[in-house]
Amino acid sequence: MERYIEKGGKRLRYGYTTGTCAAAAAKASALLLFGGQRSEAVDIDTPKGWRVGVQIFELQMEGCDAAVCCAVKDSGDDPDMTSGMRIYARVERAKAPGIRLEGGRGIGRVTRPGLSVAPGEAAINPVPRRMIESEVAAVLPEGEGATVTIFAPEGEEVARRTFNPKLGIEGGISIIGTSGIVEPMSEEAIKESLRLELSVLRSSGAHTAVFSPGNYGRDFCIQNGIGEKLLIKTSNYAGYMLCEAEKLGFREILWVGHIGKLVKLAAGIFNMHSSCGDARLETLAAYAALVGAGRDTVGLILSSNTAEEATEHICDAGLEEAFAEVASRASARCREHCGGNIKVGTVLFSQGRGLLAMCDSARWIMEEQGWRG
Incomplete structure (x- = not known):
């Protein structure tokens, strides 16, 4: 070709x-x-x-x-x-x-x-x-x-x-x-192109960026009127992009993504590729337990094939509060990662359930920007 x-x-x-x-x-x-x-x-x-x-x-x-x-x-x-x-x-x-x-x-x-x-x-x-x-x-x-x-x-x-x-x-x-x-992949080339995209956005006068790992998040933003013009697909390089945003002087970052990707942020995993760390099910199980999940539900989560399946078990048990905890923790870990200099909000969704949760910072950013969500 x-x-x-x-x-x-x-x-x-x-x-x-x-x-x-x-x-x-x-x-x-x-x-x-x-x-x-x-x-x-x-x-x-x-x-x-x-x-x-x-x-x-x-x-x-x-x-x-x-x-x-x-x-x-x-x-x-x-x-x-x-x-x-x-x-x-x-x-x-x-x-x-x-x-x-x-x-x-x-x-x-x-x-x-x-x-x-x-x-x-x-x-x-x-x-x-x-x-x-x-x-x-x-x-x-x-x-x-x-x-x-x-x-x-x-x-x-x-x-x-x-x-x-x-x-x-x-x-x-x-x-x-x-x-x-x-599309050919070269890690350093991809990082450089992402940095350039972020730099161009900042040069346009933007102080807020919307980060999403991939197409699912992009599609969710478009469908829900969330910052399409400020949207950057970060691929797996969450930590790299947060640090570059801090260097460039961004004030706010809104993460919008599938639970299977963004739950990794709550575990402090900032390269989302599965080869670099994969504690999705363990993290979801921990937060489900935090809001009251019993041993059987935790076992179902840990034996799930995907985060999407684990999400269904959490919802079936009436433990949706766990997703709010994940969103808040993901935002907190991201703020720590970039020195506390950027306000970070997180919006989580699944393919089967749609919007799962957003943290308080995400609500604040969306209201400030006039996004309906």
């Missing part, structure tokens, strides 16, 4: 997600099966808005009723366990109209709740699922039906070196990607 981004003075190449590869392979297989078209490359529409060309390999017919093609995962200049893997799609004629999507060899299967895919289903996330179905539907003759099976022969081996086993995804990789495009 010949698209590049400048980060920290470095020219880095974009790549494709496993979702884009699966959609391309599926489209090529459908073209071969239903139209006899042998495509060395196919064009794919990605959620990022880019239409990209993907090379196709190993085009094969299996009798008259099925075709198989593959695309090679190209992660660009991003370090990625799945880079270079072959992602295959087998498209088979079906008796009924429509498209049925399945996961085959090397595609993980979800075994625990709390993810975007239900237990028992193949680990093909919602966005790539829609991409695959859309690309096949675009070339499927009217009245025809197809069963699409995505598989990756190396998937099971590669998945052992990922976080899939910890998440309860067994037997292979996940087909993922919310944009269809892999």
Whole structure:
């Protein structure tokens, strides 16, 4: 893929997600099966808005009723366990109209709740699922039906070196990607670009910034009218961004984020990457116990697969007060981290429950800025 981004003075190449590869392979297989078209490359529409060309390999017919093609995962200049893997799609004629999507060899299967895919289903996330179905539907003759099976022969081996086993995804990789495009990662380059973004915001005269770790927080801010023009996605670099904000003279920081990320701040974890520290469930269990959770509820929280699942256990027990404690503690730890020189507020939400809590400082910042929340 010949698209590049400048980060920290470095020219880095974009790549494709496993979702884009699966959609391309599926489209090529459908073209071969239903139209006899042998495509060395196919064009794919990605959620990022880019239409990209993907090379196709190993085009094969299996009798008259099925075709198989593959695309090679190209992660660009991003370090990625799945880079270079072959992602295959087998498209088979079906008796009924429509498209049925399945996961085959090397595609993980979800075994625990709390993810975007239900237990028992193949680990093909919602966005790539829609991409695959859309690309096949675009070339499927009217009245025809197809069963699409995505598989990756190396998937099971590669998945052992990922976080899939910890998440309860067994037997292979996940087909993922919310944009269809892999943006190359360079830690120092990312930090520098974040610092520059913060510096530009401060240069505009802003004394308040809204920090969010990622897209979930950004989307929550947009949907709830919270400081979109002051919003900066910090990725995992919470501590770094707080210190840079203090150096630049910001007076207020409002954190808005998913409970699974911001609960780490309450534990004093300022690099949010799971490899640097992960006490999400333990922290939630401690704050649930603080507001009255019994041994059984604490056990359910600690045995949860994700923070989202733990949140449901807390809410089911009527212990929502725990989230207010987490928000207050997160803000306090952030103030300490940057020398007490910045007012910090925290807004927590979950995908299933929406707004969970905001601390007093967050309310003050939002009222001062005229944000409805």
